[in-house]
Amino acid sequence: xxxxxxxxxxxxxxxxxxxxxxxSLPPSFPDDGYLQPYEACSTRPFPCGGRNISFSYPFRHQxxxxxxGYPDTELSCNTTDDTLxxxxxxxxxxxxxxxxxxxxxxxxxxxRDFVDNPCPRPSxxxxxxxxxxxxxxxxxxxTFFIDCPPSLPSPLFPVACLRDNTAGWWSYYWPGNRxxxxxxxxxxxxxxxxPMNPTAIERWIDGDTDYxxxxxxxxxxxxxxxxxxxxxxxxRSGGVCGYESSKPTCICSDGSATDDSCDKGSGTKKIVIGxxxxxxxxxxxxxxxxLFLYRRKKRNRLSPVLLSRRASSEPxxxxxxxxxxxxxxxxxxxxxxxxxxxxxxFNASNEVGDGGFGTVYKGKLxxxxxxxxxxxxxxxxxxxxxxxTEVHILSSLRHHNLVSLYGCTSRHSxxxxxxxxxxxxxxxxxxxxxxxxxxxxxxxxxxxSIAIETAQALSYLHAVTPPIVHRDVKTNNILLDRxxxxxxxxxxxxxxxxxxxxxxxxxxxxxxxxVDPEYxxxxxxxxxxxxxxxxxxxxxxxxxxxAVDITRHRHEINLAKMAVNKIQNEELDQLVDPRxxxxxxxxxxxxxxxxxxxAFGCLQEERDMRPTMKEVLEALKGIEGKGSNRKxxxxxxxxxxxxxxxxxxxxxxxxxxxxxxxxxxxxLTTPNASx
Numbered sequence: 052x053x054x055x056x057x058x059x060x061x062x063x064x065x066x067x068x069x070x071x072x073x074x075s076l077p078p079s080f081p082d083d084g085y086l087q088p089y090e091a092c093s094t095r096p097f098p099c100g101g102r103n104i105s106f107s108y109p110f111r112h113q114x115x116x117x118x119x120g121y122p123d124t125e126l127s128c129n130t131t132d133d134t135l136x137x138x139x140x141x142x143x144x145x146x147x148x149x150x151x152x153x154x155x156x157x158x159x160x161x162x163r164d165f166v167d168n169p170c171p172r173p174s175x176x177x178x179x180x181x182x183x184x185x186x187x188x189x190x191x192x193x194t195f196f197i198d199c200p201p202s203l204p205s206p207l208f209p210v211a212c213l214r215d216n217t218a219g220w221w222s223y224y225w226p227g228n229r230x231x232x233x234x235x236x237x238x239x240x241x242x243x244x245x246p247m248n249p250t251a252i253e254r255w256i257d258g259d260t261d262y263x264x265x266x267x268x269x270x271x272x273x274x275x276x277x278x279x280x281x282x283x284x285x286x287r288s289g290g291v292c293g294y295e296s297s298k299p300t301c302i303c304s305d306g307s308a309t310d311d312s313c314d315k316g317s318g319t320k321k322i323v324i325g326x327x328x329x330x331x332x333x334x335x336x337x338x339x340x341x342l343f344l345y346r347r348k349k350r351n352r353l354s355p356v357l358l359s360r361r362a363s364s365e366p367x368x369x370x371x372x373x374x375x376x377x378x379x380x381x382x383x384x385x386x387x388x389x390x391x392x393x394x395x396x397f398n399a400s401n402e403v404g405d406g407g408f409g410t411v412y413k414g415k416l417x418x419x420x421x422x423x424x425x426x427x428x429x430x431x432x433x434x435x436x437x438x439x440t441e442v443h444i445l446s447s448l449r450h451h452n453l454v455s456l457y458g459c460t461s462r463h464s465x466x467x468x469x470x471x472x473x474x475x476x477x478x479x480x481x482x483x484x485x486x487x488x489x490x491x492x493x494x495x496x497x498x499x500s501i502a503i504e505t506a507q508a509l510s511y512l513h514a515v516t517p518p519i520v521h522r523d524v525k526t527n528n529i530l531l532d533r534x535x536x537x538x539x540x541x542x543x544x545x546x547x548x549x550x551x552x553x554x555x556x557x558x559x560x561x562x563x564x565x566v567d568p569e570y571x572x573x574x575x576x577x578x579x580x581x582x583x584x585x586x587x588x589x590x591x592x593x594x595x596x597x598a599v600d601i602t603r604h605r606h607e608i609n610l611a612k613m614a615v616n617k618i619q620n621e622e623l624d625q626l627v628d629p630r631x632x633x634x635x636x637x638x639x640x641x642x643x644x645x646x647x648x649x650a651f652g653c654l655q656e657e658r659d660m661r662p663t664m665k666e667v668l669e670a671l672k673g674i675e676g677k678g679s680n681r682k683x684x685x686x687x688x689x690x691x692x693x694x695x696x697x698x699x700x701x702x703x704x705x706x707x708x709x710x711x712x713x714x715x716x717x718x719l720t721t722p723n724a725s726x
Contacts, residue, residue: 089302092119092291099128099135100149107153108282108292109183109274113138118295118302123180129163136163140180147269156276157187161269162245170212171266172222173197173243176534179272183419186246187273192533193247194225199238210262224252242496244534246270275419288312297383297457299418382446383458383470389417390424390460390468397426404478413473422457423474427467438467441542444519452508454530454540474538479588480526483595492630495639497535498592499675502646504537505529506668509585513578513664520576524584525565525598526591564598564609569658579658582667583611586653590614593643593650595628611654618651645674 096103111120113127125138135146144160165171198220213222251268254260282292285301290313293300303313393414404411409427445456455472481487512519522544530538567580607613617626
């Protein structure tokens, strides 16, 4: 008997396979969702000041989508004076002469607050945000002391127009070439640092120009040549330069995106390959199904039970490893090869730090960013756990006093590597008692600022949901940028703290000299463990001594115990850095005493006697505010000074460590949790 081909059963299935085949083909043109960034990021001039302003990557127009250029490189036209403006961080700058020198990768900018201002008043340090800029040329970081007592001695240079004779305040420029007099600690605003053209400074000092004109000379920024070279390669391949997922991205006309450059024929190739694979696959399916039906005709029926078993025995297709995507980590995942190249093969000359868990190297990524790359010592289970903890915590946090995580390698990489923002000015430990301590030393206003900013970072960690206990607070983990702003780092030992519990039971970890004694004895970790460690940091800030020093007297090896004894016995002058104690005026000494009282409260052995980090932060801010506004004069005799020395947080009789913390009672009464 003749059977028609294809059989009726196969004819019923043909539409299904045809639709499956058609759906597997790539689209012949990209959809609107893919076209949008490609079209939007194609550079178009915009009008400003009677002419069209052309621009290119890494800059973007402020109305363009964020993926069209680096963060903090937005350009716009200021309609007030028809001049080109660039937005960097929270500040706006005028682009001098409306000109960006793409050939030499330079742009000169002037702070908008200084433009057409006859007497600009510096109010905050200049920062470059997350843009790929660096200070260029010979520009210097000029330091201004604002609202100071009148007639301070050389080397300070008075800024005449900022003089307020009515209130009795003057302001000064400091050339930075000689030691400062102690009187600068009496300034209401300790210092503000601005990049300035050194030639403009010389002309101002020599009287050839005025202060406002010197500031309005601006400063010059550069960006790495590699950025322009990469973008040119992208453009030559038919792509448009963009910036997505914290890295440069070449957006192609067919809707795809790549880190490198586009293949001009990629869209056509995809279609050809898709059609070939689809047609071939359909022929194979039809052939196999025809053979199957033919054999079925000959053998009659196949048992439904057997068919069911056979279907259930089909292998499950392997799933994509979720850890290979950025979504699992919450941050960019770098290839090991790029980071190896960035550090010149982890060359020892690029080593900038060495901790308990890894070595830190300075490196430069292919996109031109300078970064710090942390290389963990061992790739074992414990290190992987610490690695993932640090990635998980830092990728979810955003605070100006916490170090920023740019990315990491996969946990399956040949080495565990973390990529951070590069913080160039070393650690607080370096400046207090390390390799940089031989320099001029940190003036008291800077130490006070470090204390407050570190407290801000820890208060933030304790306030997020769920709270985070850092567990390794120490001066080696407090980094400083060029303006001596704090960046708290190293979250490898940190713990996410469950809500509604008083403590977490865990094996004590941390650095000797900083570990909470109650945590060490009872294996109970709380947020007050960070408070104790921060108390040690406060003592280091006033004493300039390391937390542990075996060369000291046996009763003073541990700085925390030494501090408690000195404060109890009213021997603070034997604890404080002699330079601070000897060179400071009565107001600074008052502030040092108050900070010592706060440290004393943090170092109580019973955690319930310690304040919270929020209370510590409020106390430190109050000390700074009171210290700045205290009346000055010789009439402050010993009796008044003694009254002033009482703790901001409550009086305490001599030799009584307990009453300092009367206002810091614990509010935690809920059950504990064990892990």
